[in-house]
Amino acid sequence: MRTHRLAPAEHRAWERDGFFLRSRAFGPEEVAALRAAAERVAARAERAAAQGGHGYEVDGNRYHEAAGATIQFEHGPGSRCIRVIEPFHHLDAEIERVLDDPRLVEPMRDLVGSESVSLFTDKLNLKRPREGSRFRWHQDSPYWAHFCGHLDRLPNAMLALDDASEENGCLRVVAGSHTRGCLPGLEGEGRLGPLFTDPRCFDASRQVAVVMPAGSLLFFSPHTVHGSESNRSDAARRAFVITYQPAGYRMFKVDAERRAGRAPQNV
Numbered sequence: 001m002r003t004h005r006l007a008p009a010e011h012r013a014w015e016r017d018g019f020f021l022r023s024r025a026f027g028p029e030e031v032a033a034l035r036a037a038a039e040r041v042a043a044r045a046e047r048a049a050a051q052g053g054h055g056y057e058v059d060g061n062r063y064h065e066a067a068g069a070t071i072q073f074e075h076g077p078g079s080r081c082i083r084v085i086e087p088f089h090h091l092d093a094e095i096e097r098v099l100d101d102p103r104l105v106e107p108m109r110d111l112v113g114s115e116s117v118s119l120f121t122d123k124l125n126l127k128r129p130r131e132g133s134r135f136r137w138h139q140d141s142p143y144w145a146h147f148c149g150h151l152d153r154l155p156n157a158m159l160a161l162d163d164a165s166e167e168n169g170c171l172r173v174v175a176g177s178h179t180r181g182c183l184p185g186l187e188g189e190g191r192l193g194p195l196f197t198d199p200r201c202f203d204a205s206r207q208v209a210v211v212m213p214a215g216s217l218l219f220f221s222p223h224t225v226h227g228s229e230s231n232r233s234d235a236a237r238r239a240f241v242i243t244y245q246p247a248g249y250r251m252f253k254v255d256a257e258r259r260a261g262r263a264p265q266n267v
């Protein structure tokens with residue numbers, strides 16, 4: 001049976017750069033099914049936000065808690081265009097299943113450093129044509145630091161649901177920025193400022209625009225400085241960002257543990 005464990009060159013890239021890419025890990029039919037699932041989730045979240053829950057703003061960013069998720073809207077005043085849904089796996093059975101897919105779980109065993117892994121968090125980033133906004137440079141680890149003590153063991157996988165290009169705002173990662181743990185944030189820039197990485201603390205000239213065909217998987221460290229530009233195109237740039245951790249810890253935002261890789265003989 002084919003293994004999805006890390007190849008030596010991927011191990012080296014992870015250590016040196018803080019990321020590596022597996023192009024077209026999922027085939028076109030699988031990706032089409034996941035896109036449909038993502039749209040079901042978005043429609044469900046939209047309905048839930050319209051019908052209940054509660055909305056709030058932080059530094060001009062608009063959020064709504066509904067359907068067991070934090071739903072973030074695009075920045076335009078009154079925009080109902082969803083930017084991010086976290087977590088979202090519980091809103092569709094197709095997405096639930098993909099979390100246990102060996103193409104995610106097996107490499108995560110190596111990156112987490114444990115045969116037994118669980119889900120930490122999962123985001124649906126929608127980046128709609130023309131409206132999808134940029135993400136400023138940040139690391140994920142400072143955001144999670146108040147919540148968990150195993151920050152070095154929270155690898156991310158970004159699964160591209162559409163071809164991601166510079167025009168539609170592909171992810172950008174800064175090679176080697178993961179080596180010094182949590183970097184200083186932007187103090188004095190509102191409540192979210194500390195979560196954006198101080199540009200004096202990393203070398204932006206080492207940024208890589210991760211142009212990736214739909215179905216590709218980008219694995220990146222929780223300490224990797226990353227961000228993306230807005231979507232200037234007529235093409236969507238949807239993606240899942242899924243974060244794993246060692247088993248035995250509860251999920252971010254959810255009062256429960258969700259063991260991954262439970263399907264029989266999926267290794």
Ligand SMILES: O=C(O)CCC(=O)C(=O)O
Nearest residue numbers: 123125135171227228241
């Ligand atoms: O989807 C993007 O372009 C950025 C995603 C990101 O930075 C994140 O999910 O932490």
